[in-house]
């Protein structure tokens with residue numbers, strides 16, 4: 001199109017669009033219930049205040065029955081996911097589980113998640129990885145504090161929690177840790193990175209593994225690819241890895257940060273949780289996942305901090321990683337309390353302001369004062 005005709009066309013198109021919107025606004029049904037003023041196209045969206053999840057939560061409190069209807073009568077509508085540029089560009093053409101529209105393909109991916117990744121047998125087989133990463137976190141904290149002997153030391157916690165949850169997921173997927181630097185530089189090259197991970201694991205299968213463990217999620221998916229190549233394509237496998245890295249790291253790390261922040265602001269709860277841990281487990285051995293059932297006080301705190309992040313979500317697309325997250329968050333909080341004494345960095349309460357973002361980060365990253373307890377010396381020895 002020539003430039004001059006473009007200049008004529010654009011204002012004309014704009015005028016026609018305005019007229020169309022105005023006429024549909026005039027023709028809108030007149031017997032609607034009273035409501036605040038709305039804007040064409042946007043409707044009442046501009047009235048939703050930030051953070052969105054809190055507005056949605058207060059709406060669900062005021063209009064509970066309608067909200068419930070959304071999650072029952074209309075739940076298939078809610079379970080759908082609209083197509084978007086982001087979902088197409090980074091979500092392998094909307095084929096990854098978090099972005100896939102509600103339907104057979106999504107159902108297949110959920111089945112893989114439930115049976116092949118998050119089944120009790122799979123989760124139990126990765127227990128040593130989770131415990132090792134928790135222990136590394138404790139040792140790192142201990143190193144930062146022990147040089148100051150008997151006193152409290154100020155530590156920044158958020159980055160340590162995120163590093164730990166990231167390494168748990170990466171080790172479950174690939175058997176290796178310390179991919180963090182590579183992943184933080186990912187950006188557009190995420191596909192290249194994920195494809196390399198696949199090739200690396202494929203290579204290690206061919207040359208006999210070099211003594212490496214072959215029990216990772218990626219190995220498992222690659223062996224399923226051998227028997228069902230039409231479904232377990234490289235693209236599907238890359239999508240599953242991507243989703244686990246994105247959906248499984250920040251969520252759990254931030255839940256631990258919220259849980260710890262709550263305990264620091266409620267010293268009585270911290271005292272009760274510590275006493276319960278001491279009476280059930282003592283100071284001779286470290287808490288593990290089999291203790292969770294005996295620690296209802298701690299589990300309640302964990303459930304609260306993970307539910308805080310969930311806000312509103314529908315049952316069909318509920319989190320398949322919730323069981324694993326609950327284990328990681330509970331045992332990490334439990335070990336932090338069992339191995340260290342904690343207090344706030346000043347008299348002021350820990351700032352609990354919620355930031356923007358899907359995973360509900362805290363605006364101010366958590367810092368706290370910590371001091372090793374007796375058991376830490378025993379853990380550091382082994």
Ligand code: HEM
Pocket residue numbers: 097098099110113169243244245247248249251252255306307309310313314316317318319320321322324325326329
């Ligand atoms: C405290 C930690 C966690 C919280 C609070 C959490 C929360 C959520 C929520 C609210 C959803 C629903 C999102 C939606 O409706 O679109 C979800 C979905 C999902 N989560 Fe989690 N999550 C956590 C940990 C994990 C972990 C550890 C993994 C995996 C390693 C994981 C994997 C997923 C996946 C794959 C979905 C998509 C489900 C679907 O669309 O069918 N999450 N999570």
